[in-house]
Amino acid sequence: MGSITTSPRPSVKLRQGTVVGITQNEPGAKPVEAFLGIPYALPPTGELRFRPPVKVETSSKVVEASRYGPTAPGKPLLIAGPKLEYSEDCLTANVFRQVPERSDGGLLPVAIYVHGGAFNRGSASMHNTSSMMAWSEQPFIAVSFNYRIGSLGFLPSRLSTKEGALNLGLKDQILLFEWVQENIESFGGDKGDITLFGLSAGAHSIGHHLMRHTNENPGPFHRVVIESGAPTSRAVRAFDAEIHEKQFREFLGEVACPNDLDEEKVFPFLRSLPLSSIIDAQNAVFDRYNPSLRWAFQPVIDGEIIPRRPIDSWRSGNYYKVPIMTGFNGNEGSLYINKKMATDEQFRQFFQTLLPQLPVSDIGAIAQKLYPDPEKSGNSVFQETRKDSTIGPQYKRIEAAYGQYAYVAPVRQTANLASRAQSNPVYLYHWALPTTVIGGASHGDNMRYETHSAEVRSLSEVQGNISGMLHAYVTSFICNKGDPNAIAGRFADRPEWEPYMGKQENPRTMIFGKEVHELIGGENHGELAECVHDIWAMEQCHFWWDKVELTQQ
Numbered sequence: 001m002g003s004i005t006t007s008p009r010p011s012v013k014l015r016q017g018t019v020v021g022i023t024q025n026e027p028g029a030k031p032v033e034a035f036l037g038i039p040y041a042l043p044p045t046g047e048l049r050f051r052p053p054v055k056v057e058t059s060s061k062v063v064e065a066s067r068y069g070p071t072a073p074g075k076p077l078l079i080a081g082p083k084l085e086y087s088e089d090c091l092t093a094n095v096f097r098q099v100p101e102r103s104d105g106g107l108l109p110v111a112i113y114v115h116g117g118a119f120n121r122g123s124a125s126m127h128n129t130s131s132m133m134a135w136s137e138q139p140f141i142a143v144s145f146n147y148r149i150g151s152l153g154f155l156p157s158r159l160s161t162k163e164g165a166l167n168l169g170l171k172d173q174i175l176l177f178e179w180v181q182e183n184i185e186s187f188g189g190d191k192g193d194i195t196l197f198g199l200s201a202g203a204h205s206i207g208h209h210l211m212r213h214t215n216e217n218p219g220p221f222h223r224v225v226i227e228s229g230a231p232t233s234r235a236v237r238a239f240d241a242e243i244h245e246k247q248f249r250e251f252l253g254e255v256a257c258p259n260d261l262d263e264e265k266v267f268p269f270l271r272s273l274p275l276s277s278i279i280d281a282q283n284a285v286f287d288r289y290n291p292s293l294r295w296a297f298q299p300v301i302d303g304e305i306i307p308r309r310p311i312d313s314w315r316s317g318n319y320y321k322v323p324i325m326t327g328f329n330g331n332e333g334s335l336y337i338n339k340k341m342a343t344d345e346q347f348r349q350f351f352q353t354l355l356p357q358l359p360v361s362d363i364g365a366i367a368q369k370l371y372p373d374p375e376k377s378g379n380s381v382f383q384e385t386r387k388d389s390t391i392g393p394q395y396k397r398i399e400a401a402y403g404q405y406a407y408v409a410p411v412r413q414t415a416n417l418a419s420r421a422q423s424n425p426v427y428l429y430h431w432a433l434p435t436t437v438i439g440g441a442s443h444g445d446n447m448r449y450e451t452h453s454a455e456v457r458s459l460s461e462v463q464g465n466i467s468g469m470l471h472a473y474v475t476s477f478i479c480n481k482g483d484p485n486a487i488a489g490r491f492a493d494r495p496e497w498e499p500y501m502g503k504q505e506n507p508r509t510m511i512f513g514k515e516v517h518e519l520i521g522g523e524n525h526g527e528l529a530e531c532v533h534d535i536w537a538m539e540q541c542h543f544w545w546d547k548v549e550l551t552q553q
Contacts, residue, residue: 226411230407332408408541427484506534
């Protein structure tokens with residue numbers, strides 16, 4: 001195809017894009033055209049380091065849109081993939097579309113993918129967007145992008161507030177949304193029909209954007225898919241919380257910032273440093289806190305992007321009420337926790353360190369009632385039966401407890417509170433498909449199934465069918481204004497996904513892959529997908545709902 005001029009900002013000519021990720025002879029797959037590495041902001045380098053993103057000015061510059069732009073400097077990815085180039089000049093977008101476009105010439109729905117990675121790692125390229133597009137029964141436009149992570153994107157402190165340097169990664173996301181509003185029609189997309197979707201930190205981010213907007217001040221999006229994350233997930237503290245100030249001081253120590261330097265000179269000093277010094281410092285601080293999962297460099301309540309405690313926004317109904325698809329995986333904690341944990345004392349100490357505000361009585365409830373010690377209760381569901389030297393006797397227990405605290409309970413909180421406050425539907429899923437013996441249905445496992453990638457389809461017919469069903473639900477939600485059941489196609493016989501609070505008296509969830517154990521050496525006994533009464537771990541979730549204020553101070 002010829003060059004495309006996007007306007008009014010940035011007015012750049014995009015040289016020939018590339019057809020990516022699809023072999024033409026796969027039945028049902030459509031070719032996908034990609035425009036990669038398009039700048040949506042000026043490089044946040046030099047004097048723009050630790051500052052809000054700046055729009056790209058109108059230009060006639062030709063962009064070679066044939067490969068992904070550099071990844072934001074952060075921790076290495078935990079998943080296999082191509083070798084990545086890291087650079088501060090990372091604020092680029094990627095646009096995907098099916099070929100050919102709509103025959104009637106109309107504009108297509110748009111989906112914007114926000115990548116995850118604990119706000120300290122990750123990139124747009126980790127999501128196989130081209131595969132997701134190629135297998136969609138209906139065409140749409142997809143956009144993925146990079147945003148600043150680690151200290152360059154999230155360096156909270158009292159001094160950062162004075163500098164205007166809080167939540168810069170979220171501000172990058174907001175500028176990208178503006179870029180889409182101004183430019184997506186040039187690619188055939190409808191700026192009035194936009195879905196945000198993302199996993200983990202991407203999902204947390206989307207939750208914060210929901211909380212930032214209201215129906216009176218709507219956002220530049222119209223529905224959301226929030227996967228393994230929520231605005232109330234983990235900790236969302238004030239910018240000057242004690243732990244943020246401590247981590248900020250440690251960061252300054254790691255970059256050898258002079259102790260007697262005047263406050264107004266601290267950020268100019270940080271801007272003068274080579275990137276390698278910033279990266280070494282942020283990795284040192286992150287690694288120091290990673291064992292306790294009190295991660296450094298996170299979004300904070302700043303009174304602007306995150307205007308108030310997210311739980312207060314939920315309770316007041318002061319948020320943007322749109323159709324929501326959200327869900328959790330059955331073993332969210334397995335990716336993060338100490339697999340060697342061996343004693344009840346270590347279990348209790350973990351939560352005392354993670355949540356020091358918890359009273360002794362709550363630690364007792366966690367350790368005795370909700371997650372009883374498997375070595376003291378022979379019938380405990382947390383009794384370890386796997387013979388593997390890499391895991392300790394407390395592994396099942398701590399994996400369940402942390403996963404439900406950090407992900408399962410907050411996701412259910414989103415479904416529960418949103419269902420009660422809005423007329424737009426909310427759809428909840430539970431990803432129960434175990435992919436490894438130790439990890440189970442681990443955090444992020446559903447991403448490659450969502451894209452219906454060849455990696456999953458090649459595993460077995462059953463795995464391909466589960467993937468096809470999930471993919472059909474998500475793309476139907478994107479293409480049909482929030483209805484996951486509208487698309488027919490290959491997987492027309494999939495069960496109806498009922499809203500969380502729909503016609504049934506009890507909350508409903510779509511559970512994927514329950515008792516489908518072929519990938520872990522077992523047999524398949526369950527349904528590939530089934531809409532059921534949502535009861536799993538509900539007692540534990542209610543406990544964590546009551547404690548959410550402790551992580552938003």
